[in-house]
Amino acid sequence: MNTPDDLMLAADIEAAVRAVPGVAVVYRAGSTLSKAVDATTRLVGLRDEDAPLIDLERAEDGVKVRIAIGVHASDGAAATARRAHAAVQALLAPQGAGDADVHLTVVHVDGSEPPERAH
Amino acid sequence: MSNEYDTHDLRGLGLEPEDLDGHTIEDLTDYLDAGRTPPDPSIDASPGCRLALDALERLRDLTPELLSADSAAEPEVEEAWVERILTGITLDARAGRRIPFSAPSPHADLGITEGAVRGLMRAAESAVPGILVGRCRLDGDVTEPGAPIRVCVEVSVPYGPPIPLLAERLRTEIATSLMTHTELNITGVDVIVQDVRRRSPPVEEGR
Numbered sequence: 001m002n003t004p005d006d007l008m009l010a011a012d013i014e015a016a017v018r019a020v021p022g023v024a025v026v027y028r029a030g031s032t033l034s035k036a037v038d039a040t041t042r043l044v045g046l047r048d049e050d051a052p053l054i055d056l057e058r059a060e061d062g063v064k065v066r067i068a069i070g071v072h073a074s075d076g077a078a079a080t081a082r083r084a085h086a087a088v089q090a091l092l093a094p095q096g097a098g099d100a101d102v103h104l105t106v107v108h109v110d111g112s113e114p115p116e117r118a119h
Numbered sequence: 120m121s122n123e124y125d126t127h128d129l130r131g132l133g134l135e136p137e138d139l140d141g142h143t144i145e146d147l148t149d150y151l152d153a154g155r156t157p158p159d160p161s162i163d164a165s166p167g168c169r170l171a172l173d174a175l176e177r178l179r180d181l182t183p184e185l186l187s188a189d190s191a192a193e194p195e196v197e198e199a200w201v202e203r204i205l206t207g208i209t210l211d212a213r214a215g216r217r218i219p220f221s222a223p224s225p226h227a228d229l230g231i232t233e234g235a236v237r238g239l240m241r242a243a244e245s246a247v248p249g250i251l252v253g254r255c256r257l258d259g260d261v262t263e264p265g266a267p268i269r270v271c272v273e274v275s276v277p278y279g280p281p282i283p284l285l286a287e288r289l290r291t292e293i294a295t296s297l298m299t300h301t302e303l304n305i306t307g308v309d310v311i312v313q314d315v316r317r318r319s320p321p322v323e324e325g326r
Binding site: 025027028068070073076077078081082085086089099100101102103104105106107108109110111 | 164165166169170173214217220221222223224226227228229230231232234235238239242245299300301302
């Protein structure tokens with residue numbers, strides 16, 4: 001992810017995914033190595049904490065998006081993953097990136113109730 | 120590929136900081152004791168830590184009562200099952216293999232980590248009072264859609280309630296949860312009882 005436009009697009013994707021019913025948390029996506037580097041740089045205060053958690057790359061064969069989410073247990077993980085993917089597609093398609101490769105992984109299922117359902 | 124643990128030296132995995140994004144079980148226990156304040160982003164933003172915290176919180180809810188009873192009876196047994204459960208929590212928090220979901224288009228690659236699925240299996244313990252899950256395993260090629268998968272949990276149970284009944288309730292809970300959240304082809308849920316914990320000191324019966 002290099003350009004300001006890509007950073008904005010990644011931030012928009014993150015916001016769209018967060019808004020999907022059943023999504024509890026958006027985690028930092030990327031390879032174990034890149035996350036380890038991120039963790040190290042954060043420790044020494046070098047990383048911008050506001051950087052998007054979505055990993056977006058432009059390759060010769062198109063846009064590649066990596067997303068890691070936590071979901072609420074009250075919603076099925078597979079169903080939530082598909083809803084999140086649909087939200088990303090709905091965002092990318094009007095920008096001519098409807099054929100982007102979207103790699104989305106559920107990394108945690110949260111047993112607590114979603115805020116709007118909690119009593 | 121039968122299960123993730125087959126490919127690792129378990130002795131090298133127990134309670135190692137790298138399993139929890141640089142944190143230890145002790146760090147997470149301290150964090151829980153402090154009421155998760157002040158918030159620590161390096162813990163809250165780590166799926167592995169979140170999985171371990173979920174399990175530690177359930178364990179902590181049960182532990183005072185259980186420890187007081189077990190410590191009076193057999194301290195060495197108490198230490199053994201607590202250690203086993205803590206080790207299991209750490210091992211299970213690892214992301215592990217990626218388990219695919221059927222995707223709506225060739226450009227979509229959707230899935231769930233094995234660690235998240237083990238978290239689901241472990242969370243089933245909250246539906247069966249007194250039961251504690253020590254370790255979870257998924258046997259079979261979970262990366263292959265439709266492949267037969269058998270899951271196994273090792274548990275500690277309270278003395279008293281019929282064990283087959285507890286095991287059946289846990290089995291049902293796990294199967295339901297996996298059916299809700301995954302597309303795995305589950306062919307069986309094995310429950311192995313590793314410990315039976317006494318709720319009160321043993322009564323002398325003159326044997």
